Amino acid sequence: xxxxxxxxxxxxxxxxxxxxxxxxxxxxEEALGQxxxxxxxxxxxxxTEEGRLRSFxxxxxxxxxxxxxxxxxxxxxxxxxxxxIPSIAGGAPENGAKGxxxxxxxx
Amino acid sequence: MRVSMSQxxxxxxxxxxxxxxxxxxxGALLGRDRSREAGEERPREILELVPxxxxxxxxxxxxxxxxxxDVIKADRAAEARGLDVVGWYHSHPDHPARPSEYDxxxxxxxxxxxxxxxxxxxxxxxxxxxxxxxxAGYAEERIEVRSESANLN
Numbered sequence: 001x002x003x004x005x006x007x008x009x010x011x012x013x014x015x016x017x018x019x020x021x022x023x024x025x026x027x028x029e030e031a032l033g034q035x036x037x038x039x040x041x042x043x044x045x046x047x048t049e050e051g052r053l054r055s056f057x058x059x060x061x062x063x064x065x066x067x068x069x070x071x072x073x074x075x076x077x078x079x080x081x082x083x084x085i086p087s088i089a090g091g092a093p094e095n096g097a098k099g100x101x102x103x104x105x106x107x
Numbered sequence: 108m109r110v111s112m113s114q115x116x117x118x119x120x121x122x123x124x125x126x127x128x129x130x131x132x133x134g135a136l137l138g139r140d141r142s143r144e145a146g147e148e149r150p151r152e153i154l155e156l157v158p159x160x161x162x163x164x165x166x167x168x169x170x171x172x173x174x175x176x177d178v179i180k181a182d183r184a185a186e187a188r189g190l191d192v193v194g195w196y197h198s199h200p201d202h203p204a205r206p207s208e209y210d211x212x213x214x215x216x217x218x219x220x221x222x223x224x225x226x227x228x229x230x231x232x233x234x235x236x237x238x239x240x241x242x243a244g245y246a247e248e249r250i251e252v253r254s255e256s257a258n259l260n
Contacts, residue, residue: 009218
């Protein structure tokens with residue numbers, strides 16, 4: 001038994017294609033630390049340069065948002081599931097701004 | 108890069124954008140990505156949609172937001188069908204189907220982001236985009252219309 005970390009599709013290319021990974025960890029910080037040690041490419045997608053979780057990354061433990069628990073110190077035990085959930089948002093330009101985001105590249 | 112989907116799904120996205128006009132609509136794209144298998148370039152297949160509620164109540168005419176619970180709901184719907192959430196769609200009411208700066212700063216690499224322009228209540232141009240890994244810009248994906256019915260097996 002261990003703590004299971006679910007990896008969303010956009011991050012799987014940085015995690016060897018895996019949808020989940022398991023670690024022995026006593027809290028979220030430890031689990032995500034081990035995850036990013038094993039898959040270094042994930043680090044910049046999950047954490048800011050100052051080492052804080054990015055605001056567009058939601059982390060849930062057993063279906064509960066860690067923002068309403070003990071943040072990254074939220075305790076975990078064997079059999080728990082940590083779900084990394086990308087924040088999905090966007091929208092049209094402000095009124096009057098018909099521009100686009102940088103030069104779209106063909107591909 | 109290419110995505111493929113049925114005409115029926117294309118029309119569903121258009122209708123969703125018209126129904127929520129002048130507000131933005133949003134939803135999840137379920138499918139599978141075998142684009143790198145077998146050494147040939149294949150389109151990413153979009154096989155189902157999960158229409159979702161735009162949670163941006165303060166500015167729904169030019170913003171959309173998907174609640175984390177809805178992301179989980181879309182993930183579970185995909186998993187139940189042996190698929191993945193391969194992207195997201197939303198509408199741009201009275202704006203072109205081009206990603207905005209706000210879209211870029213909130214997007215993730217890998218996902219396909221489909222945008223439908225809805226002008227005066229009528230859906231028009233539809234485009235699909237993928238954020239570059241360095242987040243500097245987008246690559247436009249060609250949308251191919253699949254004529255045959257989806258084979259989920």
